[in-house]
Amino acid sequence: MQNYSDKELLxxxxxxxxxNYAFNLIVRKYQERLYWHLRKIVIVHDDTDDLLQDTxxxxxxxxxxxxxxxxxxxxxxxxxxxxxxxxxxNKRKKYLLPIVDVEKELSSDIxxxxxxxxxxxxxxxxxxxxxxxxxxxxxxxxxxxxxMKYEDMSKILNTSVGALKASYHHAAKKIETLLKTN
Amino acid sequence: MEEKDNTGKIPxxxxxxxPFSVPDGYFDSFPVKLAGKLQSEVPxxxxxxxxxxxIIRPQLALAxxxxxxxxxxxxxxxxxxxxxxxxxxxxxVAEYIxxxxxxxxxPYFLSLLEVEDFYFEYETYPDSYTWSEDTDIYIDYLYNExxxxxxxxxxx
Numbered sequence: 001m002q003n004y005s006d007k008e009l010l011x012x013x014x015x016x017x018x019x020n021y022a023f024n025l026i027v028r029k030y031q032e033r034l035y036w037h038l039r040k041i042v043i044v045h046d047d048t049d050d051l052l053q054d055t056x057x058x059x060x061x062x063x064x065x066x067x068x069x070x071x072x073x074x075x076x077x078x079x080x081x082x083x084x085x086x087x088x089x090n091k092r093k094k095y096l097l098p099i100v101d102v103e104k105e106l107s108s109d110i111x112x113x114x115x116x117x118x119x120x121x122x123x124x125x126x127x128x129x130x131x132x133x134x135x136x137x138x139x140x141x142x143x144x145x146x147x148m149k150y151e152d153m154s155k156i157l158n159t160s161v162g163a164l165k166a167s168y169h170h171a172a173k174k175i176e177t178l179l180k181t182n
Numbered sequence: 183m184e185e186k187d188n189t190g191k192i193p194x195x196x197x198x199x200x201p202f203s204v205p206d207g208y209f210d211s212f213p214v215k216l217a218g219k220l221q222s223e224v225p226x227x228x229x230x231x232x233x234x235x236x237i238i239r240p241q242l243a244l245a246x247x248x249x250x251x252x253x254x255x256x257x258x259x260x261x262x263x264x265x266x267x268x269x270x271x272x273x274x275v276a277e278y279i280x281x282x283x284x285x286x287x288x289p290y291f292l293s294l295l296e297v298e299d300f301y302f303e304y305e306t307y308p309d310s311y312t313w314s315e316d317t318d319i320y321i322d323y324l325y326n327e328x329x330x331x332x333x334x335x336x337x338x
Binding site: 020023024027028031032035036039040045049052053056057060113115116117118119122123125126144145 | 198199200201202203204205208209212213215216217219220223
């Protein structure tokens, strides 16, 4: 598969004859990164699969109006993040669960997940991450695992770089403490 | 320049290796699965007007139903009132006026006016004098017909 830049892909997408082909290339380029981003938020593979489909469906509908004021991948990350947060919000409403119980449920999902290959320490790390407040969890995952730049995170999460750095610092400290105590 | 901060190993030994996995061939089959779903859904690049129309269509339908209910209710209520309160109809009022027109006795009317005029001048009424209900009717009639009482008395 030829490697196209985002600009080339968007230009291809604007050609009605090439639209489907261009979108297929966009999906292939970003599906893995978005999948892992979503998976760390909702933990379960099936939920992640649904959310990834929803993310690309929204991207398909909105891409014609995309004005390239942001990068394509930050735009896609933003859609995916919003989808995941909405999913968790609906889950809380559906089961009338307070936030702590949802995190407990996600934590037990890690235990029973057949698609979790990590060792005991990684399991403890994932469970510790789930104990963080939602925003800190997002920031920690995006920074620690995806090694995303704060500037990009700032565009995706609509938060200042300073606040993100502080958020990451707090998250890392909490996780360190949790791993030491457990 | 992007700051290289404490994103290395978390103290405790856990590394950054992704602990999750996916079913075999998941990323190869995902674009095909998605393409199938997209074909059954809304086409891309639908015009903005069409999308706006799709969004507001349910609201407009609801507004139309509410308006229809309001209009039906209003005219239904009016029709009900008019059916059950004949005194409000123009025909009923006309009948009422016609009926009392034949009750009009000119000499009696003028005598009443004289009495009224007399007592008006002295600003007092004798105890024996009782105000006839007919007086009100005649005064109302003259007032409504815009007839000058002084003129009638002068001519009389």
